[in-house]
Amino acid sequence: MVARHDGPVEITLSEGPGGLTVKFGTEGEREFTWRWIKDHGEDPQSVDRETGQRLVDTFAIHPNLQASDARVEGANLVVEWADGAPATSVAIDTLAQASGVFTAPDERQLWTAVTAPDPVPVAFAELARSDETLGQALGHLLRDGFTVVDGLPNDLDSTRALIDRLGGVRNSVFGDIWSVVSGSGQHADSAYASIGLEPHTDGTYSYEGPGFQVLHFTQTGDSGGESELVDGMAVCQQLRELNPAYVKTLATVEVPARYVEPGVELVARRPALRFNHLGRFSQISFNNYDRTPLWLPPAEMDAFYEAYLALHELVMQPSNRFVRRLDEGEALIFDNWRLLHGRTAFTGERRFQGGYLNQEDVQSRRLTLGRAKAG
Ligand SMILES: [Fe+2]
Numbered sequence: 001m002v003a004r005h006d007g008p009v010e011i012t013l014s015e016g017p018g019g020l021t022v023k024f025g026t027e028g029e030r031e032f033t034w035r036w037i038k039d040h041g042e043d044p045q046s047v048d049r050e051t052g053q054r055l056v057d058t059f060a061i062h063p064n065l066q067a068s069d070a071r072v073e074g075a076n077l078v079v080e081w082a083d084g085a086p087a088t089s090v091a092i093d094t095l096a097q098a099s100g101v102f103t104a105p106d107e108r109q110l111w112t113a114v115t116a117p118d119p120v121p122v123a124f125a126e127l128a129r130s131d132e133t134l135g136q137a138l139g140h141l142l143r144d145g146f147t148v149v150d151g152l153p154n155d156l157d158s159t160r161a162l163i164d165r166l167g168g169v170r171n172s173v174f175g176d177i178w179s180v181v182s183g184s185g186q187h188a189d190s191a192y193a194s195i196g197l198e199p200h201t202d203g204t205y206s207y208e209g210p211g212f213q214v215l216h217f218t219q220t221g222d223s224g225g226e227s228e229l230v231d232g233m234a235v236c237q238q239l240r241e242l243n244p245a246y247v248k249t250l251a252t253v254e255v256p257a258r259y260v261e262p263g264v265e266l267v268a269r270r271p272a273l274r275f276n277h278l279g280r281f282s283q284i285s286f287n288n289y290d291r292t293p294l295w296l297p298p299a300e301m302d303a304f305y306e307a308y309l310a311l312h313e314l315v316m317q318p319s320n321r322f323v324r325r326l327d328e329g330e331a332l333i334f335d336n337w338r339l340l341h342g343r344t345a346f347t348g349e350r351r352f353q354g355g356y357l358n359q360e361d362v363q364s365r366r367l368t369l370g371r372a373k374a375g
Helices: 034-039 092-098 124-129 131-144 156-166 232-242 244-252 298-316 359-368
Strands: 002-004 007-009 011-015 019-024 029-033 067-073 076-081 088-091 146-150 178-181 197-200 212-220 227-231 254-261 264-271 273-275 281-284 321-324 331-335 339-343 350-357
Touching (some): 029 034, 131 146, 232 244, 232 298, 232 339, 350 359
Antiparallel strands (some): 002 007, 146 331, 227 321
């Protein structure tokens, strides 16, 4: 018996000549070759206890390795080898997770403009002081794709401290922590002008787009300049309901993008929609401002335009756009792989400062806080 989150699971083993079939109660069954099991050992001879790094010499495992015994001991599978080598132990949970039998529930909750959570801002001082508050804020961020922090002093050190607390800053062509003054001409990018910006994701010109973004507002302008967010994961689901072929096209065609300024030319390409090994939504990349020439044979090109236009139409629908005006001292934190962000046109001077974070750095902060639950 092995416990999983919703109850005990009876494990049944049946040995074959080349490996083992493991039946995970009613959850399903998977075949594992003896080579696979030896390669994935989790005993002290197979992995380093502290780092979790592999000690097994994968390349020395005989392809026709044979076992003399296989049994379940507690929560582990233990296999004895016919050649007398030390036994290999692997957690049943590892077998189940790796083969996709047990999968963690997707904690992300989709939203539209109607259902979007209007977040109660978390006080910066409290976030800085309390791991529990940080855990809750990260929980909200990963559940909804965004959250808001307030009470930030009007200086770059505070922006940096917030980003460090969330996982650490990611450098880019804009520096580590950047400060944006509207109409300043600091960079040629449209973010530095006062026009409205359609919802987009940042960094389509990077092979690994920024994972998260922090925008700390220090001056909000006279009028306009509301922040807009769109849940790209919800839009992806709507697109699939509209026509699954659109999703297939946008998950296949690599869209090129570029960022240029004196001394800089960043060029990359990736599909507008990406899914992980479980088929779950992983990333939306959509920035028509930065898109560069893409040629396909006419029929494929037409299919791309049709899907791309359908995606744009969903992104632009008011029913998908959550609008919030950020006040001075507030910071908007959002998942740049999941959400699109934009802003309405504005008058007056608008200042904000912020930075990017990597996906894995924010995930790491969350994991090392002990998977604190969203409150
Ligand atoms: Fe942007």
